[in-house]
Amino acid sequence: MISVLPDSVIKQIAAGEVIASPACVVRELIENALDAGADRVTISLDQNLSQIRVADNGKGMGLEDLRRCALPHTTSKIRTVSDLQKIITLGFRGEALHSITQVASLQIWSRPRSSPEAVGYEIRYKQGGEVCQEKVSAIAPGTIVTVSDLFTALPVRRQALPKVSQQLKVIQKTIYDIALCYSKVTWQIYHHHKLAWQVSGGETPKQIFPQLLSRFQASDFQYQCQEIETPNQEQSSHLELVVGLPDRASRHKGDWIKTALNGRPVRLPELEQILVSTLTPTLPRDRYPICWLHLQTDPSLIDWNRHPSKSEIYLRHLDYWQEQAQRVLNDALSLNAGNLPESVHNRRVGELIKAKEATGSYQLSDRFSEEPDSNVGLFSLSAIAQLHNTYIIAEHPTGMWLVEQHIAHERIIFEQLQDHWQLIPHDPPLILNHLSPQQQEQLERLGLAIEAFGEDTWAIRTVPKILQSRHDLMDAILELSRGGTLETAQIATACLSALRNGTSLSLEQMQEILDAWQQTRHPHTCPHGRPIYFPLEETELARFFRRHWVIGKSHGI
Structure with a gap:
């Protein structure tokens, strides 16, 4: 009334x-x-x-x-x-x-x-x-x-x-x-x-995105909706997220970082910054992420009565919501069984095939009869071959992927460097000549111990641990001296340290790379923003080869 x-x-x-x-x-x-x-x-x-x-x-x-x-x-x-x-x-x-x-x-x-x-x-x-x-x-x-x-x-x-x-x-x-x-x-x-x-209405916002951004398909986005605790409240909250996969969906301008609160689009700069800082490093230069975050929480934590348009609001416990947004975003970008929409479908098909095995009509590979690792949520990803000593061919429950070995290894090393940037003594010291003042300052910024060692000569007494055993250590240190932030240096170090394309790998070595890459925080792209893998899903292969289960129809019956 x-x-x-x-x-x-x-x-x-x-x-x-x-x-x-x-x-x-x-x-x-x-x-x-x-x-x-x-x-x-x-x-x-x-x-x-x-x-x-x-x-x-x-x-x-x-x-x-x-x-x-x-x-x-x-x-x-x-x-x-x-x-x-x-x-x-x-x-x-x-x-x-x-x-x-x-x-x-x-x-x-x-x-x-x-x-x-x-x-x-x-x-x-x-x-x-x-x-x-x-x-x-x-x-x-x-x-x-x-x-x-x-x-x-x-x-x-x-x-x-x-x-x-x-x-x-x-x-x-x-x-x-x-x-x-x-x-x-x-x-x-x-x-x-x-x-x-x-x-047109859909079950989730993920189905709305391709209608608003016609260049993309629903498979280019990842959707997460997680229930989370509400600070000092008995009622739980929900964080809903749609993110463009970095190797598939990005923009040439930063106009598609959006946030909403209890059904209303609003500006939440503190949460938007979390999305930008996490996603931007996964994209190529001059590309911007696509991401939408919707927080549904107890209305008593929100003051809508701040501005006539209600676009500016007060939200309590911002630090807590930032942590939760980061966690949900990381979950969305990870490679696990929950993020593979085809996995449920294929598991159901597998159950149907198993039911027919007793009659001898079909046989199901034992490799896909196992459930995903319940501890880490990872799906089965098995190395089966190497193509041109460059690509790892990996088979999994929903099809096959081509994984570029150098940039997958680069992603692994980069995140290890982010977590454990370690400088160790180098004895005898590394002697470099003709360093400019800017190069000297850059090496000092990165924490390397550098001192004059004669006319136009410098001694480098500490180096990144991951580079110490390399035969081209001097070239690597010179590369690091050419400027940039610590993150830029870590990217350069990862690139220099990753195994080169053209390197022959055993199945065991390929599997080690796949296992480590699958557990990285941002597995879709390398630190430079290049896509790491190319998916060939079983459903797409079946469509291309015109395979289906209707045996009578395929034989003209």
Whole structure:
């Protein structure tokens, strides 16, 4: 039931809503539709964006609610000051519709789902939100809101708006951001009577991403949803994550690091920084990650009442959420059975084949009859051959991978160096000539013990342990002296230390590399951002060779 808020609550609410653009109108109306439980929303925009219509199949409103909904500070979502500490809806201030009536004409059709009458009502409002016309209307359950003549009475504000094409991009972004939070909702957006965009609902946000970024497929993303403890609360929280696999999905600009909180897209710079700092080193230079993080937690930990647009909020226990975001992201990027969507399917097929083995119809390889290692969650990855002394051919329950041995080994060594950067004495000292002042400073920055040893000669008394036994140690130290951060030096060291392509390996050596690589934190790419493996999934092979289980059909029966 919609009612007017008491003065004690109104005084506690942040500054009033401001309708500054068509995108603001669209945002407020779709938030109302989602709060009403809609799973289908249609948005219609006229050519100049002066008329906006949003139709939904939500729970609708009765006549009394329709009469009050556009008055100032009227809402059904909160009642008391204490309700401001436990907001679970997108809207709560009761100002959106009233603010719209200040800058446009407002008309609403609505019919409650639970109404015993098979009719709805059409209401027109005048400036300020008071009803100027009402009548019975035969419509389906749900609500249709039409905003007309937007800013017509405020020509200065309309003239200040960007071009229609730019406004459409803002509206598109607004809808895309919220569509990820409500993945089961279907969206249709029309502009000038033509379908401009459409987003079909899916089971998870992972199925929404390829609709928003058409260059990519669902298999280019990894989805994680984990239940986590809530600080000082009995109720648990959930962290939902969709991340573009670094070897498959990235952008040329950093516009797709997104965060959301309890169903609302918001800026959470502290969590965004965790995503950026973790993912950027896994990508090639000048490429940016694609990642969406959604935290659902107890509303008492959030203060939404900070800014009229609700895009700036206070979130308690930020350090804790940063740790959890890092953990969930690392889980998403790891190679394990849970991250292979085909593994369940193949296991079921394997069970069906086993059932037929007794009749002698099929035989299932013993290699894939074992369950994944329950301790580490790793799947079976078996080295079976080496191609051109460069690629390890690895077989696993969902198909076959080609793993580039040099960059896989480079990833292994790089993470070992990150965890254990160790400098050890080198006796006798390594003598280098013609070092520039910048090279000297770089070696000192990296912690190497360097001192003058004559005219234009320097003695290096400590070196990275992993390089000490190399015959080209001097060249490696010179490479490290050429500048960069400690991480850059570790990448260079890993590259110099990794086994070279063209090196012949035994099956045992290949298996050792696969096992170590599989347990790295970021196994998809090398430290330079190059993809490490190329997957050939069994389902794709079967599709290419036109294999299927329908024996009769394949023989023309």
